[in-house]
Amino acid sequence: MSSRGFEFAYMLDGSNATPVIRDFPVHGTGAYAVGDLVVINGSADGEVTRVTSTTTEVTGVMQETRAASVGADADKMKLAIITRGQVWRCSMDASTCATVIPGYVKSLDTADHNTISATDVTGGAMTAVDVSTLDDDGNVMAYVVFLDTTFGNT
Amino acid sequence: MATKGFEFAYDLGGGQATPVILDWPIAPYLALSQGDAVTITSLGYGTAVGTATQEVLGVMQEAVTSATSSAKYKMAVASRNHVYRCSMDAATTTAIVGSTKSLQFVDGNTIDTHFTAGTGSMCLVDGSQLDDDGNVLAYITFLDTSLGNT
Numbered sequence: 001m002s003s004r005g006f007e008f009a010y011m012l013d014g015s016n017a018t019p020v021i022r023d024f025p026v027h028g029t030g031a032y033a034v035g036d037l038v039v040i041n042g043s044a045d046g047e048v049t050r051v052t053s054t055t056t057e058v059t060g061v062m063q064e065t066r067a068a069s070v071g072a073d074a075d076k077m078k079l080a081i082i083t084r085g086q087v088w089r090c091s092m093d094a095s096t097c098a099t100v101i102p103g104y105v106k107s108l109d110t111a112d113h114n115t116i117s118a119t120d121v122t123g124g125a126m127t128a129v130d131v132s133t134l135d136d137d138g139n140v141m142a143y144v145v146f147l148d149t150t151f152g153n154t
Numbered sequence: 155m156a157t158k159g160f161e162f163a164y165d166l167g168g169g170q171a172t173p174v175i176l177d178w179p180i181a182p183y184l185a186l187s188q189g190d191a192v193t194i195t196s197l198g199y200g201t202a203v204g205t206a207t208q209e210v211l212g213v214m215q216e217a218v219t220s221a222t223s224s225a226k227y228k229m230a231v232a233s234r235n236h237v238y239r240c241s242m243d244a245a246t247t248t249a250i251v252g253s254t255k256s257l258q259f260v261d262g263n264t265i266d267t268h269f270t271a272g273t274g275s276m277c278l279v280d281g282s283q284l285d286d287d288g289n290v291l292a293y294i295t296f297l298d299t300s301l302g303n304t
Contacts, residue, residue, distance in 0.1 A: 010174065011171070011174075012174060012231060012233050012301060012302065013165065013167070013169075013171045013173070013174070013233040013235045013236065014165075014171040014172045014173050014174045014233070015165070015167070015169045015170070015171030016170075016171075017169075084302050085233065085235070085302070101196070101197065101198035102198055103178075103194045103198055103211055103300045103301055104194050104195070104196060104197075104198045104300070106303070106304055125304070127300075127301055127302075129176070129231075129301055130176070145301055145302055147302070147303070147304045148304070
């Protein structure tokens with residue numbers, strides 16, 4: 001099976017740290033799932049929302065689920081805060097990713113909030129650490145670091 | 155004796171972390187020693203640093219006599235929090251702890267004492283000790299790491 005969206009893998013500096021979990025208000029009444037990549041929305045009172053297919057800044061990864069139209073706008077949900085030192089893993093949308101060069105390409109993009117694009121290497125802000133394994137669906141299981149984090153960027 | 159190139163010293167964050175070791179492809183036919191600092195090519199291969207290399211990918215953890223494109227080799231991933239120690243090429247340096255952020259390489263396993271205003275990107279943490287050859291044993295951090303920069 002594919003990864004459950006973004007899953008924390010390990011710390012790039014070799015420490016045994018794990019992400020800090022905080023309650024954040026979410027935007028709208030839509031669905032959220034564990035593993036969804038979200039970014040803070042300045043025009044919506046600082047609420048977080050799912051990223052789209054063009055992702056530079058990221059805030060965190062959802063750690064709980066909410067069905068659509070069940071909750072209210074600004075409900076608080078558990079979010080794992082992303083930092084630059086963390087490596088996350090997530091399935092790509094294809095079985096090969098020839099243009100994704102680990103360590104060198106630093107603008108890898110998302111396909112959506114829980115999938116990394118195997119071909120868009122210019123629109124985002126992720127660097128692949130490893131793309132040598134496949135998930136059980138046969139797609140690339142990418143290990144990435146985020147370069148533009150809400151808490152730690154400029 | 156001089157250091158065996160770059161050796162991990164400690165984590166600047168005060169934790170017990172040690173570098174993550176990854177298997178990484180090395181530029182074909184290249185020879186590297188354990189302790190050599192490496193940068194990255196546009197094809198994603200680790201390769202030898204030059205004197206003024208800024209971006210550092212990691213430090214070799216095994217010797218390679220002639221790399222093959224299909225193989226991968228043990229490499230410690232460079233992180234900004236990591237302090238490495240490595241011998242310099244002279245007994246004194248004008249580098250200033252914390253202030254000099256542009257130290258250059260002599261080669262992959264030696265730091266240049268003279269290019270304190272160079273185009274490198276190492277910052278001196280401690281330069282108060284000498285190795286057994288009488289050269290400065292520098293403790294440094296890498297400021298431009300391949301995994302984590304932009």
